Amino acid sequence: MAQTAATAPLDPLEPRDLVAPHHDDKSLNETLLDHVWRKPGKGWFMLFGLTLSALGLLVIGVTYTLARGIGVWGNNQPVGWAFDIINFVWWVGIGHAGTLISAILLLFQQKWRTSINRFAEAMTLFAVMCAGLFPLLHTGRPWFAFWLFPYPSTLGAWPQFRSPLVWDVFAISTYLTVSALFWFVGLIPDLAALRDSSKTKLQRTIYGLFALGWRGSGRHWHNYKIAYLLLAGLSTPLVVSVHTIVSFDFAVSLLPGWHATIFPPYFVAGAVFSGFAMVITLIVPARKYLGLRDVITDRHLENMNKVILATGLIVSYGYMMEHFVAWYSQNQYEMWTFYVNRATGPYAGVYWLMIACNVITPNIFWFKKCRTSIPIMWVASIAVNIGMWCERFIIIVTSLSQDFLPSSWGIYTPTWVDWSIYIGTLGLFGTLFLLFLKFVPAVAISEVKELQLELKHARHNSHGAH
Amino acid sequence: MEATVLDSWVLAEFETPDVLVDATRQMREKGFQGMDTYSPYPLHGGSEALGLPPSKVPFIALCGGLTGLTTALAMQTWMNTYDYPINVGGRPLLSLPAWVPITFELSVLFAAFGIFFGLLGLSKLPQPYHPVFESEAFRTASTHGYWLSVPHATGQDASAVIDQLKALGATQVTVVTGEKE
Numbered sequence: 135m136a137q138t139a140a141t142a143p144l145d146p147l148e149p150r151d152l153v154a155p156h157h158d159d160k161s162l163n164e165t166l167l168d169h170v171w172r173k174p175g176k177g178w179f180m181l182f183g184l185t186l187s188a189l190g191l192l193v194i195g196v197t198y199t200l201a202r203g204i205g206v207w208g209n210n211q212p213v214g215w216a217f218d219i220i221n222f223v224w225w226v227g228i229g230h231a232g233t234l235i236s237a238i239l240l241l242f243q244q245k246w247r248t249s250i251n252r253f254a255e256a257m258t259l260f261a262v263m264c265a266g267l268f269p270l271l272h273t274g275r276p277w278f279a280f281w282l283f284p285y286p287s288t289l290g291a292w293p294q295f296r297s298p299l300v301w302d303v304f305a306i307s308t309y310l311t312v313s314a315l316f317w318f319v320g321l322i323p324d325l326a327a328l329r330d331s332s333k334t335k336l337q338r339t340i341y342g343l344f345a346l347g348w349r350g351s352g353r354h355w356h357n358y359k360i361a362y363l364l365l366a367g368l369s370t371p372l373v374v375s376v377h378t379i380v381s382f383d384f385a386v387s388l389l390p391g392w393h394a395t396i397f398p399p400y401f402v403a404g405a406v407f408s409g410f411a412m413v414i415t416l417i418v419p420a421r422k423y424l425g426l427r428d429v430i431t432d433r434h435l436e437n438m439n440k441v442i443l444a445t446g447l448i449v450s451y452g453y454m455m456e457h458f459v460a461w462y463s464q465n466q467y468e469m470w471t472f473y474v475n476r477a478t479g480p481y482a483g484v485y486w487l488m489i490a491c492n493v494i495t496p497n498i499f500w501f502k503k504c505r506t507s508i509p510i511m512w513v514a515s516i517a518v519n520i521g522m523w524c525e526r527f528i529i530i531v532t533s534l535s536q537d538f539l540p541s542s543w544g545i546y547t548p549t550w551v552d553w554s555i556y557i558g559t560l561g562l563f564g565t566l567f568l569l570f571l572k573f574v575p576a577v578a579i580s581e582v583k584e585l586q587l588e589l590k591h592a593r594h595n596s597h598g599a600h
Numbered sequence: 601m602e603a604t605v606l607d608s609w610v611l612a613e614f615e616t617p618d619v620l621v622d623a624t625r626q627m628r629e630k631g632f633q634g635m636d637t638y639s640p641y642p643l644h645g646g647s648e649a650l651g652l653p654p655s656k657v658p659f660i661a662l663c664g665g666l667t668g669l670t671t672a673l674a675m676q677t678w679m680n681t682y683d684y685p686i687n688v689g690g691r692p693l694l695s696l697p698a699w700v701p702i703t704f705e706l707s708v709l710f711a712a713f714g715i716f717f718g719l720l721g722l723s724k725l726p727q728p729y730h731p732v733f734e735s736e737a738f739r740t741a742s743t744h745g746y747w748l749s750v751p752h753a754t755g756q757d758a759s760a761v762i763d764q765l766k767a768l769g770a771t772q773v774t775v776v777t778g779e780k781e
C-alpha cells in the first residue's frame with residue numbers, strides 16, 4: 135500500500151488506499167459495529183464517570199446562577215461580556231470543523247473524509263449545544279429567551295433586526311438544526327445496518343424506529359445521494375456565515391481591538407483551526423479504544439495536521455494584520471490596545487500563551503516527523519485548543535477592560551461559578567460524546583463500504599491500463 | 601412506479617454490486633417494471649439501471665430556499681419598518697443590508713427542511729413495516745447483501761421470473777407477499 139503510494143505520484147483527486155484493503159463489506163461491518171455491540175469496558179466507564187462529575191459541576195453552576203442571578207459571575211462594568219461569550223465563541227468554533235470535514239471535503243471529493251466525518255459531525259452537534267448554553271444564561275433570565283424570536287407577543291414588540299445579537303440567534307439555531315439534519319441523514323443507512331444486525335428484539339425495535347424503515351432501496355438511494363450532497367452544499371456557506379455573524383458581534387462595535395474588517399475571515403479560520411485540533415484531540419484516543427486504526431489511518435491524522443498548519447498560518451496572518459492596521463491607522467486607542475495593553479498589560483500572560491500556542495505550535499507540522507507522531511500531534515492539538523480559548527479571552531477581555539477612558543477601566547477575574555460552568559460544558563460535551571460512541575457507529579459505514587468498492591474499481595482499472 | 605398489483609415480490613440476492621446492476625438492466629430490458637434494488641450503499645449506475653427519472657429533491661430544495669428568502673425579507677421589513685419601527689441614531693428604518701444575515705440563514709434553514717422532508721416524502725419514509733422485511737435473509741441488504749425485487753401480480757406463477765433471475769446470477773431467490781404498500 136505505502137509502496138504504491140510512494141512510487142507513483144497520484145492525482146490528488148484520485149481515490150487512494152485509505153482503508154486497509156483486507157476488508158470486505160462483511161468484515162467492515164463487523165469491525166465498525168463491534169464497538170456498539172460490545173459491552174463498554176472499564177475505561178469507558180471511568181471516563182463516563184469523569185465526564186458525569188464534570189456535568190454535575192454544570193448543574194451546580196447553572197442552578198446557582200439561576201437562583202442568584204448573573205451577579206455571581208465575574209462580569210462587571212466595564213467587562214460586561216466575559217466567560218460566557220468567550221466560551222460561546224470557542225465552542226461554536228470547535229463545532230465548525232465537523233461541518234467542514236463533512237461538507238467542504240465532500241464537495242471537494244476528498245475521499246479521506248469518509249472515515250472521520252461521522253465523528254466530526256457529532257462533535258459539531260455537541261459543541262453547538264454547549265455553545266448555545268452561554269448566551270442563553272447570559273441573558274440573565276433564560277426562561278424569557280423566546281423574546282429573542284419574532285413571535286406575536288402581547289408586548290407588541292418585535293426583535294431589533296439591525297442588531298448582530300439577533301443575527302446570532304438565527305445563525306446559531308439554523309446551524310444547530312441543519313447540522314442535526316445532516317448528521318441524521320448520514321446516519322439513516324447505518325441505523326438500518328444496526329437494526330438488521332441487532333441481537334435482541336429491543337435493540338431491533340429501537341434502532342428500527344430511528345432507521346425509519348430504511349431498506350437500502352435503489353429508489354431511495356437515488357434521492358438520498360442528491361439530498362446528502364445538497365445538505366453538504368448548504369452547510370458549507372452556513373459555516374462561513376455563522377462564524378462571520380459571530381464576529382460581527384464584535385466587528386460592528388467601535389471598541390478598539392474589535393472594530394476590524396479582518397474579523398469575519400479571521401474568525402472563520404480560527405474556528406477551523408480549533409475545530410480540527412479538537413478532532414485530533416478526540417480521535418487519537420478514540421480510534422485506539424474503538425480499534426479503528428484500519429479505517430482512521432495515519433494518513434488521515436497527517437492530513438488533518440496539514441489543515442491545522444494551514445489554518446494556523448491564516449490565524450497568524452490575522453494577528454499580523456490586526457497589528458498592522460492598528461499601526462497604519464495611527465489611531466491612539468488601537469495602538470494602545472495592540473502594542474501596549476495586550477502585550478504588556480494585566481493579561482499579557484494570556485496573550486503570550488496565545489502566541490505560543492497559536493502562532494508557534496502549528497509550525498511544528500512543517501515537519502513530517504511531527505505530523506505523523508501520535509504523541510506530538512496530540513499534545514499540539516491540546517495546545518491549539520488552549521491557544522484559541524486564550525485568543526477569545528484576549529479579544530473580549532482586554533478590549534473591554536481598558537478602552538477609551540482610563541476612568542472607566544476595570545479588571546476582570548472569573549469566579550468559581552464561571553469556571554464550574556465552563557468545566558461543566560466540557561463534561562456535557564464529553565458525556566454526550568461517550569454516549570455517541572456507545573450507541574452509534576463512530577464511522578459512516580455505508581460510505582466506507584462505497585469508498586472500498588471505488589478503490590477496488592480504481593485498482594482494477596489502473597491494472598488494466600498499465 | 602406501481603406497474604402491477606404490488607403485493608407479491610420475487611427477491612433475489614446477487615454476489616456483487618456489479619452483477620446486481622447488470623441483472624437489473626437486463627431485467628428491465630426484458631420489460632419488467634416497478635423493480636427495485638437494495639444495497640448497503642448507493643450502487644454505481646443503479647439509478648440508470650432502474651431507469652429512474654432525475655430526482656426532485658433539488659427542485660424542492662430550491663422552493664424551500666426561496667420561501668425562506670421571501671419570508672425573511674418580508675418579516676424583517678414589516679416588523680422593523682412598519683409595525684414596530686425602532687429609531688437607532690436616525691438610521692434608515694428600511695435598512696436592507698442589515699437584513700442580509702437573517703435572510704441568508706432562513707433561506708438555508710428552509711432549504712434544508714425542504715431537502716430533509718422532501719427526501720422522506722419522496723422515499724415514503726418513515727415506513728417501519730414493509731413486506732420485504734418478511735424475509736429474514738433480506739436483512740443483509742443493509743449490511744453486505746445486494747438484492748433485486750421484481751413485483752408480479754398475485755396468483756401468477758413466479759417460477760418464470762425466478763428462473764430468469766437465476767440465469768442472471770442470483771445466488772438465492774425468495775418470494776414475499778405482504779400487505780399493499
